[in-house]
Amino acid sequence: MRSLDIILTTAVREAVVKLYGKDVPASKVQLQKTRREFSGDVTLVVFSLSPFSAKGPAETAQEIGNYLTGHLNEVEGFNVIKGFLNLNISASYWADFLNAVLSDAHFGRTTADAALSPVMVEYSSPNTNKPLHLGHIRNNLLGFSISRILEASGRKVIKVNLVNDRGIHICKSMLAWQKFGNGETPESTGKKGDHLVGDYYVRFDQAYKKEVEEFIAKGYNREEAENASPIMAEAREMLRKWEAGDKEVRALWHTMNSWVYEGFDETYHQLGVNFDKIYYESETYKLGRKLVLEGLEKGLLFRKDDGSVWADLSDEGLDQKLLLRSDGTSVYMTQDLGTAHQRFTDFDLDRHIYVVGNEQNYHFQVLSIILAKLGFEWAGKLYHLSYGMVELPEGKMKSREGKVVDADDLVDEMVRTAKEMSDELGKLGAIPDEDKEKIYYQIGLGALKYFILKVDPKKNMTFNPKESIDFNGNTGPFIQYSYARIQSVLRKAGETPAQVPATYDMNEKEISLIKTIYDFPSVIQAAANEFNPALIANYLYDSAKEFNQFYHDYSILKAESEVAMSFRLILSAIMGDIIREGMYLLGIDVPERM
RNA sequence: GGACCUGUAGCAUAAUGGAUAGUGCAUCUGGCUACGGACCAGAAGGUUGGGGGUUCGAGUCCCUCCAGGUUCACCA
Numbered sequence: 001m002r003s004l005d006i007i008l009t010t011a012v013r014e015a016v017v018k019l020y021g022k023d024v025p026a027s028k029v030q031l032q033k034t035r036r037e038f039s040g041d042v043t044l045v046v047f048s049l050s051p052f053s054a055k056g057p058a059e060t061a062q063e064i065g066n067y068l069t070g071h072l073n074e075v076e077g078f079n080v081i082k083g084f085l086n087l088n089i090s091a092s093y094w095a096d097f098l099n100a101v102l103s104d105a106h107f108g109r110t111t112a113d114a115a116l117s118p119v120m121v122e123y124s125s126p127n128t129n130k131p132l133h134l135g136h137i138r139n140n141l142l143g144f145s146i147s148r149i150l151e152a153s154g155r156k157v158i159k160v161n162l163v164n165d166r167g168i169h170i171c172k173s174m175l176a177w178q179k180f181g182n183g184e185t186p187e188s189t190g191k192k193g194d195h196l197v198g199d200y201y202v203r204f205d206q207a208y209k210k211e212v213e214e215f216i217a218k219g220y221n222r223e224e225a226e227n228a229s230p231i232m233a234e235a236r237e238m239l240r241k242w243e244a245g246d247k248e249v250r251a252l253w254h255t256m257n258s259w260v261y262e263g264f265d266e267t268y269h270q271l272g273v274n275f276d277k278i279y280y281e282s283e284t285y286k287l288g289r290k291l292v293l294e295g296l297e298k299g300l301l302f303r304k305d306d307g308s309v310w311a312d313l314s315d316e317g318l319d320q321k322l323l324l325r326s327d328g329t330s331v332y333m334t335q336d337l338g339t340a341h342q343r344f345t346d347f348d349l350d351r352h353i354y355v356v357g358n359e360q361n362y363h364f365q366v367l368s369i370i371l372a373k374l375g376f377e378w379a380g381k382l383y384h385l386s387y388g389m390v391e392l393p394e395g396k397m398k399s400r401e402g403k404v405v406d407a408d409d410l411v412d413e414m415v416r417t418a419k420e421m422s423d424e425l426g427k428l429g430a431i432p433d434e435d436k437e438k439i440y441y442q443i444g445l446g447a448l449k450y451f452i453l454k455v456d457p458k459k460n461m462t463f464n465p466k467e468s469i470d471f472n473g474n475t476g477p478f479i480q481y482s483y484a485r486i487q488s489v490l491r492k493a494g495e496t497p498a499q500v501p502a503t504y505d506m507n508e509k510e511i512s513l514i515k516t517i518y519d520f521p522s523v524i525q526a527a528a529n530e531f532n533p534a535l536i537a538n539y540l541y542d543s544a545k546e547f548n549q550f551y552h553d554y555s556i557l558k559a560e561s562e563v564a565m566s567f568r569l570i571l572s573a574i575m576g577d578i579i580r581e582g583m584y585l586l587g588i589d590v591p592e593r594m
Numbered sequence: 595g596g597a598c599c600u601g602u603a604g605c606a607u608a609a610u611g612g613a614u615a616g617u618g619c620a621u622c623u624g625g626c627u628a629c630g631g632a633c634c635a636g637a638a639g640g641u642u643g644g645g646g647g648u649u650c651g652a653g654u655c656c657c658u659c660c661a662g663g664u665u666c667a668c669c670a
Contacts, residue, residue: 035613045612047650057650083650084613127670167670281670308668318597318666325668332670361598362665388600389663425632455607459600460663471632473618474607481632488630526610538608541617548633557629594632 004042004089004097004518005031007074012044015067022052033515039079040086041515047083057083094514095500101517101574102498108520108581110154117348118156121147123355124273125162128260129169130198132267132407134390134463135357138452141587142387143355144273145453145533148585153528158347161275162339165257166282171238173197174252175231176204186259192266192408193259207231270411272445272587279339287338289330292323295374311370321366336367337374344378351381353531358386358458385531388460390452405463414444417469418477427594442589443477449588450476454537474541476588479579482544483590486576489556493565496573501563509550513571516543520578524585533586540582547575 009029016024030045046061053060058080065078065085077088101107123143126132132140147157177184177200186193208231215225226232241249268274295301296309301323303309309324323334330338343352354364364384371379392405419440422428428436447469454474455461471477490496506514519539527535556572559565583590 030610030612032610032612038613043613047612050650082613164670169670306668322668327668329668331668335670357664358599359664360670363670365598386599421632427630427632459607462606464606470619475618475632477632478618481630485630485633492629534608538617542608545617549635551629552634555629559629593630 004074004093007072008042008044008068008087011068011072011075012049012064014071015064016049016052019063019067020053024049024052028052033519034086036512038081038084038086039088041089041511042087044085044087045083046085050083061085091506091511094506094511095502095504097518098500098514098570098574102500102570106581107574107577108524109152110521110524112151112154112156116154116156117350118158119150119351119353120158120160120343120347120349121150121353121355122160122162123147124268124275125164125356126264127164127167127169128194128197128257129173129201131192131194131263134405134407134410137271137407137410137448138387138390138457138461139355139357140268140271140273141449141452142385142457142533144271144587145536145585146353146355146385146528146531148587149524149527149533149536152524152581152585155350155528158277159275160277160279160343162279162281162284164281166242166253166280166285168235168239169201170253170257171235171242172204173201174249174256175235175238176200176207177256178252179231180207186262192263193256193261194263194267195406195408196263197256197260204231204235267407267411270408270445272589281335284339284342285335286330287342288334288336289324289338291337291341291374292334298375300373300375311366311373313366313369316369318366318369321370323370333363333367333370336363337370340367340371340382341376344376344381349378349381351383352378353383353385355385355387358388360384361386383531385457387457390461390463392463410448411445414448414469415441416444418444418447421469421471422594431593439591439594442591443471443480443594446476446480446583446588446590447471448476449586450479450537453533453586454541456534457532474538476583477594479540479544479583480588480590480594482548483576483579483583484592484594485551486547486572486579487592489572490569490576493557493569496569497566500570501566504563504567506567509553510567510571513546513550513575516546517571517574517578520582527585536582536585540579540586543575543582544579547572 008031009026012029013024013026016022028048030048032043032045034040034043044061044064046057046064049064050057050060053063055063061080061083065080065087068075068087069078074090074093075087076090079086121143124136124140126136143159147159150157177197180203181200184191184196186196189196191199208229211229211231212222212225215228216222220228238249242253292301292309295311296303301309301311304326306326307328308322308326311321311323313319313321321333322331323337324330340352343349356364361384364382364386368379368382371382419436422436422440422443428439431439452461452463523535523539527533550571554568556565556568559568580590
């Protein structure tokens with residue numbers, strides 16, 4: 001069936017031609033859901049049409065309203081308030097609409113066009129020297145959710161992870177393991193591999209700081225002291241050996257990284273995220289050098305006297321950016337130029353999304369500019385999905401100060417609290433223990449994920465571990481609860497009717513619910529266009545809340561008539577499907593009971 | 595200092611340039627022998643950081659000032 005927006009837009013343009021002899025662009029036809037406090041279903045904002053009619057907004061609205069009621073079966077009445085034309089949509093349109101939704105197993109989802117190029121989403125991108133923390137959680141949840149949202153909006157998606165497995169940071173852990181450890185392994189200690197390696201990174205940092213302080217006490221200034229530190233010199237030497245392919249160093253590197261990957265896999269599994277492809281920096285860090293040299297040859301870049309190669313971005317109001325050091329080696333930017341080029345060569349990408357924290361805004365701005373400068377027409381297809389920091393109530397997290405909220409600890413804490421609260425409410429009495437554990441997990445993770453995803457990504461957010469486990473209000477568990485309750489009612493009712501009863505006279509709240517249902521596909525599109533899962537989250541909350549109120553106001557299983565019951569069961573079933581589908585897009589499970 | 599981002603009740607958040615700025619937490623009042631109370635109904639709480647401007651209309655766009663954050667490495 002045709003969407004209401006299209007029917008109305010077409011008819012409004014037609015009306016303006018017939019009434020005023022003018023052709024209005026579709027973009028000037030502004031339709032929106034009528035606000036709750038006014039009567040009507042859909043509102044046409046007439047101000048922008050007023051110039052075409054050469055009449056006042058109210059008069060224009062009146063005339064267009066008359067035209068629409070006269071020409072469209074879907075419009076059965078209207079009222080005008082100032083420049084707003086509020087249209088009443090016929091019950092039969094809504095009934096047809098609901099029937100269409102019932103026969104659509106994936107309402108709201110746009111099926112992918114096979115000819116469409118895929119979108120690549122890079123997210124997570126951890127370093128292999130320490131475990132994941134709260135900031136990574138936001139990254140992973142955003143990346144995974146936006147991938148699902150893009151898929152639901154009809155795009156093909158390739159989820160990739162670029163693991164930063166090489167560099168001085170991992171050498172620090174390796175060195176500390178050699179110096180201070182006793183051959184510990186994840187097996188021998190029972191510790192997750194990423195935590196074990198992370199502990200040695202901390203040990204390195206402590207030893208390094210101690211050395212620096214000692215040199216300062218001897219009268220060095222800080223910079224001199226840092227340069228004089230023997231342990232740092234050792235780490236640099238280890239990196240040099242790594243780059244030279246030293247067998248022993250490579251073997252240790254391989255071993256310790258493999259511990260970390262096992263640990264990460266567990267955390268990813270807990271968070272419910274996954275990837276289609278994993279890139280390793282050890283395999284890509286040399287990419288880009290060739291591109292830079294080619295750019296240099298073409299005169300797009302320039303070389304300084306010391307041999308280093310730079311991009312001049314002064315035309316864009318920025319500084320110069322180093323691309324190759326004076327010794328000819330690459331920097332971070334060079335790598336990213338190379339990996340982007342590699343990916344656009346390997347795949348015909350429609351977009352490339354980088355889910356990376358906002359401290360790298362400048363980096364990605366420059367990345368796009370340099371790629372454009374080098375003449376790649378796909379430079380404009382990069383998009384940096386930038387997100388704000390996650391702060392604690394006490395202040396900014398500082399990994400060096402040990403104030404990080406560890407991802408694994410946090411997940412455990414959420415699940416534990418979910419269990420405590422559920423047990424207190426005692427609603428899961430008859431369910432087998434094994435199922436209970438699963439439900440606690442779903443609730444705990446649902447609380448965490450929803451809390452983080454409901455916030456606009458670009459904003460910094462405060463994560464309060466205590467308050468986040470408040471299961472009231474705009475929370476994941478509230479939405480999960482609404483779903484479980486709907487399923488409970490549907491179980492009791494038996495079979496859900498397959499068709500909207502033809503004779504039923506819908507009340508105002510039922511129509512309001514239908515309008516909410518009607519919005520779902522456009523919310524998915526908006527979330528995909530803006531790369532913002534928060535739009536889905538807030539829509540789900542509003543819907544769940546509205547539906548709870550509906551539950552409260554109207555009996556479903558004891559409705560005043562058979563047709564009313566059928567109708568309300570259909571609304572319930574559809575709303576349940578929307579919640580399940582919407583939560584799926586956020587990467588959140590919904591329990592059948594809780 | 596330059597660039598970018600953010601600023602909405604005590605706290606946390608929402609609002610394709612549209613109508614009286616929604617919502618939750620906390621606070622206060624009322625409602626459970628229940629289609630599932632992890633709920634619902636109601637009250638109180640706002641000069642949308644300040645000031646200009648554009649517009650029929652500004653939390654939203656422009657200018658300016660203030661506050662906070664990030665960044666401006668031959669680190670990644």
